[in-house]
Amino acid sequence: MEKIHVMMNGIPGNVVTTIAGHIQNDPRFELLPFAMTGPEITAATHTLGDMTIKLITPDNRDTAIKEIKEQFTNFICIDFTHPTAVNDNAKFYVDNEIPFVMGTTGGDRTLLEETILSGNIPAVIAPNMAKQIVGFQAMMEYAATTFPDLFKGYSLSIKESHQQTKADTSGTAKAMVGYFNRLGTPFSNDEIHRERDPEIQRNEWKIPEQHINGHAWHTYTLTSPDNTVCFEFSHNINGRDVYAQGTMDAAAFLHSKLGQQKNKTAKGEIYTMIDVLKGK
């Protein structure tokens, strides 16, 4: 079976190294010994299991990518970097015709979509790769399309808690805002309550100590105008392993799309994790 070559960008970041470990153990994939890294990173390499990964800073990537493409003709980039890198990295992938999975949140999401559509490669973009959360998003999408204004008049609160190092407000929570708006509850991203204080996470949220540095807890509460009815949805993730399976499915999905594209004029295509979950 032909292996799917993937380059994991964002090493030595937390999420990408967790997912890279799963990819190394999956026979469908072969990890490239190169990774794009942040401008602040001074290490030249990073060890992952028995592999030494060469780290490429943004100022070196134009030269490096030419050498990588000489060694590996077809590969997919998987990006879990930093919100400030989203748009620049996406442009880099499009300019170099590298299909990609954008797991990184934040940046200008409209520009991200425009960048992909202006090029000729497919990409999967999603703020959440956890398949069960994607399933929940698909349920919300169904409800918003089928029953618009179902919760008209209800008030909404959204709370999320993540590790203190998280730079942006949860991309998942922002995506949920869109569904709730269509269900009749006006709400803006600025109203999302974002918790980053470890003391409050420990004492009030009761997040387990070993996950204070890596968790993603979200709660959405809908309350009727007379306070007699309350709906609450929560998804509480400890650690990062849950994102690996969905990310690998996204890469395999892109790989199959590239196979289908061979005889057609290639054009920029955007897929979501809901597309990946549906497998079409």
Ligand SMILES: NC(=O)C1=CN([C@@H]2O[C@H](COP(=O)(O)OP(=O)(O)OC[C@H]3O[C@@H](n4cnc5c(N)ncnc54)[C@H](OP(=O)(O)O)[C@@H]3O)[C@@H](O)[C@H]2O)C=CC1
């Ligand atoms: N879609 C999903 O399911 C999930 C998405 N995420 C998202 O993934 C992103 C990363 O999260 P996390 O691993 O916790 O963050 P980390 O801060 O642990 O890791 C990010 C890494 O990216 C590096 N980096 C910064 N700029 C660039 C660049 N231009 N090119 C390549 N690498 C760069 C950083 O380097 P430096 O230290 O120098 O800045 C750092 O090593 C976030 O946006 C997060 O929200 C997280 C979990 C799941």
Ligand SMILES: O=C(O)C1=N[C@H](C(=O)O)C[C@H](O)C1
């Ligand atoms: O930074 C994280 O950790 C996470 N980021 C994503 C987001 O912003 O929604 C997904 C998940 O919440 C973990």
